[in-house]
Amino acid sequence: xxxxxxxxxxxxxxxxxxxxxxxxxxxxxxxxxxxxxxxxxxxxxxxxxxxxxxxxxxxxxxxxxxxxxxxxxxxxxxxxxxxxxxxxxxxxxxxxxxxxxxxxxxxxxxxxxxxxxxxxxxxxxxxxxxxxxxxxxxxxxxxxxxxxxxxxxxxxxxxxxxxxxxxxxxxxxxxxxxxxxxxxxxxxxxxxxxxxxxxxxxxxxxxxxxxxxxxxxxxxxxxxxxxxxxxxxxxxxxxxxxxxxxxxxxxxx
Amino acid sequence: xxxxxxxxxxxxxxxxxxxxxxxxxxxxxxxxxxxxxxxxxxxxxxxxxxxxxxxxxxxxxxxxxxxxxxxxxxxxxxxxxxxxxxxxxxxxxxxxxxxxxxxxxxxxxxxxxxxxxxxxxxxxxxxxxxxxxxxxxxxxxxxxxxxxxxxxxxxxxxxxxxxxxxxxxxxxxxxxxxxxxxxxxxxxxxxxxxxxxxxxxxxxxxxxxxxxxxxxxxxxxxxxxxxxxxxxxxxxxxxxxxxxxxxxxxxxxxxxxxxxxxxxxxxxxxxxxxxxxxxxxxxxxxxxxxxxxxxxxxxxxxxxxxxxxxxxxxxxxxxxxxxxxxxxxxxxxxxxxxxx
Numbered sequence: 366x367x368x369x370x371x372x373x374x375x376x377x378x379x380x381x382x383x384x385x386x387x388x389x390x391x392x393x394x395x396x397x398x399x400x401x402x403x404x405x406x407x408x409x410x411x412x413x414x415x416x417x418x419x420x421x422x423x424x425x426x427x428x429x430x431x432x433x434x435x436x437x438x439x440x441x442x443x444x445x446x447x448x449x450x451x452x453x454x455x456x457x458x459x460x461x462x463x464x465x466x467x468x469x470x471x472x473x474x475x476x477x478x479x480x481x482x483x484x485x486x487x488x489x490x491x492x493x494x495x496x497x498x499x500x501x502x503x504x505x506x507x508x509x510x511x512x513x514x515x516x517x518x519x520x521x522x523x524x525x526x527x528x529x530x531x532x533x534x535x536x537x538x539x540x541x542x543x544x545x546x547x548x549x550x551x552x553x554x555x556x557x558x559x560x561x562x563x564x565x566x567x568x569x570x571x572x573x574x575x576x577x578x579x580x581x582x583x584x585x586x587x588x589x590x591x592x593x594x595x596x597x598x599x600x601x602x603x604x605x606x607x608x609x610x611x612x613x614x615x616x617x618x
Numbered sequence: 619x620x621x622x623x624x625x626x627x628x629x630x631x632x633x634x635x636x637x638x639x640x641x642x643x644x645x646x647x648x649x650x651x652x653x654x655x656x657x658x659x660x661x662x663x664x665x666x667x668x669x670x671x672x673x674x675x676x677x678x679x680x681x682x683x684x685x686x687x688x689x690x691x692x693x694x695x696x697x698x699x700x701x702x703x704x705x706x707x708x709x710x711x712x713x714x715x716x717x718x719x720x721x722x723x724x725x726x727x728x729x730x731x732x733x734x735x736x737x738x739x740x741x742x743x744x745x746x747x748x749x750x751x752x753x754x755x756x757x758x759x760x761x762x763x764x765x766x767x768x769x770x771x772x773x774x775x776x777x778x779x780x781x782x783x784x785x786x787x788x789x790x791x792x793x794x795x796x797x798x799x800x801x802x803x804x805x806x807x808x809x810x811x812x813x814x815x816x817x818x819x820x821x822x823x824x825x826x827x828x829x830x831x832x833x834x835x836x837x838x839x840x841x842x843x844x845x846x847x848x849x850x851x852x853x854x855x856x857x858x859x860x861x862x863x864x865x866x867x868x869x870x871x872x873x874x875x876x877x878x879x880x881x882x883x884x885x886x887x888x889x890x891x892x893x894x895x896x897x898x899x900x901x902x903x904x905x906x907x908x909x910x911x912x913x914x915x916x917x918x919x920x921x922x923x924x925x926x927x928x929x930x931x932x933x934x935x936x937x938x939x940x941x942x943x944x945x946x947x948x949x950x951x952x953x954x955x956x957x958x
Contacts, residue, residue, distance in 0.1 A: 495665075497746050497794045501764060507750055508763040508790040516750040518741035518871040598873040 397567035398472040403441065403453065403481070405466040405575045407434050411616070415579050417462060420540060427589040429530040430540050433462050434579050435511065436524040436611070437504070439487050440556075441468060443563075444480035451478075457487060459504035459511055460577075478563045481573060481617055485608075486523030486554040493520065515549065518598070524548040524611055526579070530588045545594045546582070546607045553597065553604065555612040574618050581614035582607060647782045648673045651799075656807030657816050658847055662731040665744065668795045670802060673783035677776065678800025681793060683958040686773075687766055688715050688759035695752065695797070696958060698724040702951055704888035705804065710899025720757035721865055723899035725884060726892045728806040728950060729848050738881045738897045740854065741871035745798035767793055806887055806950035807847075811941070822944055829941025832934060838911075839924045843883045849945070854880040858915020858925045859896055867897070879920045890943045891951060904942055908935050 407415040409431070420430050438460055441453040453470050460466040486492075491505065496514065499506040505521070507514030513522045525547050532542035563571050585606050586592045595603040651670035653662060664670060681687065685694045698712035699705040705727035712724045722738060736742040742751065752758040753766055770776055771788040780788035784795060811830070813821035822830065833840045845851055854868045856879045868877035881897045895901040901910060912935065914927035930938070950956075 493743070495744065495746065497750075497791060498667075501767070501790050506790070507747075508767065510762055510764050514750070516742075516747075516754055517737065517739075519743055519747050598870055601873055 397475050399475055399565035399567065399569040399571060400471050401453075401469070401473045401563075401565065401571055401573070403468045403573045403575060405438060405458070405460040405468075405577070407460075407462060408576045408578055409580050411576075411578060415462065420538075421580075423530075423583055423588055425536070425587070425589050427531050427536045428538050428540055429528055429544065429583075429588050431526065431528040431579055433525065433527045434577070434582075435459060435461050435513065435526075436485055436577075437487050437513070437521060438468070439484050439491075441481070441483040443473070443478040443561075444482060446477045446479045449476075450482070451476075457491070457505050459513060461511075473565055475565050475567055475569075478561060478565065480558055481561050481575070482556060482558045484554055484556050485612065486549070487521050488554070489551045491521075492551060515547075515596075520549055520551075522547045522549040523553055524608070526582055526607070530593065532589075536589070543594070544588050544592075545596070546604070547596045548604045548608050549597050553608055555608055557612055557615050559615055559617040561617050576616050576618075577611065578614045578616070582610050584610055586610070651675050651803065653803060653805065655805060656812060658812075659729075659805070659807055660732075660847070662802060662805075664731065664802060665746070665798075668746065668799055670799055671783060673779055674796050674799040675803050677779040677783050677792070678796035678798070679956070680776070680779075681770070681797055682800055684770065686769055687753060687761065689761040689766075690715050692716075693759055698752075698758075699727050701953075701956055701958075702891070704728055704806065704891045704947075704951055706892040708893070710894045714755070714758040715760050718757040718760070720755065722897050723894065726888055727801060728804045728887065729885065730804060731802040732848055734852050735882075739868045739871050740852075740882055745801050746794040749794045749797050763790065804950075804956060806947045808949045809887065809947045810944040812947070814944075823940065825937045825940040826944045827941075828934075829937035829939070829944075832938050833941055838928060838938075840911075842924055843922075844886050849886040850883045853883055855883055855922050856880050856918055856920040856925075857911075858918050858921040859898075859900060859910075861916045861918055863918070865898060876920075879918060886942065887945050888947055888950070890946045904939055905935075908938055908942075 409415050409419070409421070415431060415434065417430070417432050420428050423429050436459075438458045442450045443453055444450050451474060453473070454468050456468060458466060458468050487505070496505055496507045501508050503509065504511075507516070513525060514520070515522060527543065527545050529540035530542055530544045531538060531540050533539065559575070561573060563573065565571055586603065592603050594600065595607065597604040648671045651672050651674070653670060655662065668674070683694050683696045685691045685697070687694060693715050698707050700707060703726065707724035710723055711719045711721065713719060725738070730736075730745060736745065736748045737751075742748045750763065753761050753763055759766070767788075767790050770793065773788075776788045780786060780792040784792050786792065810821045810826070832838050843851060843853065843855055854877060856867075863879040866878055868880045869875065890904060893903055895904070895907050901907050908930070911925065912928045912930045915921060915925045
């Protein structure tokens with residue numbers, strides 16, 4: 366009996382020892398690291414920052430305004446010129462309409478990175494998990510006031526854009542009715558790949574700026590017609606067009 | 619030497635075990651809540667981390683009746699879910715704050731722990747997540763969730779109970795869990811039918827016994843959808859209420875055309891106490907529901923093939939009604955443990 370306990374405790378020591386050595390090894394594994402930030406920014410066009418007060422003119426001379434553009438970025442990774450993918454920070458970021466939306470990685474392995482990849486939305490495990498466990502401050506918390514969780518159809522809105530549009534039969538320039546694009550559910554997860562050219566050397570601190578051109582949201586979309594509101598399930602055709610539009614409207618520098 | 623090793627080993631094991639389950643360990647002030655399930659009910663599934671305890675349930679009950687959860691402090695969960703009516707409402711469409719109207723009838727709340735999903739369209743998987751909907755719905759409590767939590771957290775009693783029940787400050791986690799815990803205790807299974815089923819043959823009169831046989835018959839096939847101990851198989855069906863539905867039902871959450879105009883089959887326990895009926899409260903009385911099924915319903919393309927003219931005699935209709943009336947559990951609707 367006593368020897369069984371003895372052996373057990375030895376095993377336990379061995380286990381603890383192995384666990385602690387493997388977790389220490391990691392830190393000595395690579396040749397050095399740089400420190401990187403990735404910033405996500407909303408623009409209108411390729412140079413202009415998104416202005417939620419600006420009234421724009423769309424197809425058929427119909428005026429509209431963008432009040433809100435927010436979306437989840439997840440599964441961010443950098444691809445090296447050798448094709449190796451390096452996961453970046455592992456976080457879920459809720460990019461808000463304005464302000465600083467950043468991801469940070471303090472120990473990014475040195476190397477030459479030629480591609481940035483990320484998903485717009487969240488993976489299906491997270492999408493169907495129990496988010497009431499999360500801290501209220503978490504970007505994924507359904508109680509964080511961002512409105513990115515569907516309470517009647519549990520799951521995240523991956524991409525949300527809202528605003529006002531001139532609904533008068535003959536457009537007269539008054540933006541008086543809402544347009545709403547809420548894109549979500551598992552099959553709407555999209556992956557974005559952007560070519561970059563970033564050299565990360567030991568101790569360096571390079572940044573990447575990612576831009577979403579929100580003007581591109583409206584290609585093949587007629588805000589004066591039937592393309593005004595989608596909660597995804599009620600208008601999958603519009604949700605699909607909106608997804609296609611934003612997925613190809615990202616640039617980076 | 620050997621002894622020391624054994625001692626350290628045991629300490630390590632204890633330490634590992636303690637951290638492993640420390641989170642769910644109950645404070646000595648709290649105690650497991652004994653759920654007394656009726657004979658014939660299967661064990662109720664309870665999510666890990668929200669095991670029923672006396673304080674969790676007590677806190678959940680206080681929250682259920684707290685109007686402070688709504689934006690203008692006028693509406694509580696209990697405003698739309700009345701105990702006397704098996705926690706349903708007596709009007710077709712309940713009023714939220716400022717008398718606002720949503721689009722659906724408030725369903726009764728009992729035996730909820732057995733439901734595989736919630737709402738008429740089944741879009742919400744757990745009771746904990748369900749709480750998010752009424753608090754934020756503009757036609758119900760219209761509150762901003764963080765603000766609702768912040769206001770409730772001012773209550774020192776809630777803070778004290780949250781620490782005992784969940785070992786943390788009062789927050790969204792505590793709010794959703796405690797309500798879920800209380801709702802799981804709303805168990806109903808002591809109707810005349812249950813007493814009959816458990817061997818008391820005098821609990822049902824002859825008419826109700828004939829009604830039971832009709833209910834289970836292939837000719838009526840009520841139990842084909844309203845079957846099992848909770849009188850529902852939780853499937854989504856169309857029972858032919860109208861040719862065209864204003865509310866498209868389950869398709870709203872699945873976008874599958876086959877789900878158009880389909881709604882979750884409701885339990886028929888306590889059904890005599892839950893008028894008006896159907897997802898929109900469009901049928902006022904049980905007698906009219908029986909007439910509806912007898913007529914075979916409206917010609918909706920999604921209507922289930924079992925909904926067809928039944929040619930019930932007057933006697934059969936009253937037998938069926940007598941049986942449906944025998945599903946009321948007055949012990950449940952008067953139980954002080956669930957009262958405000």
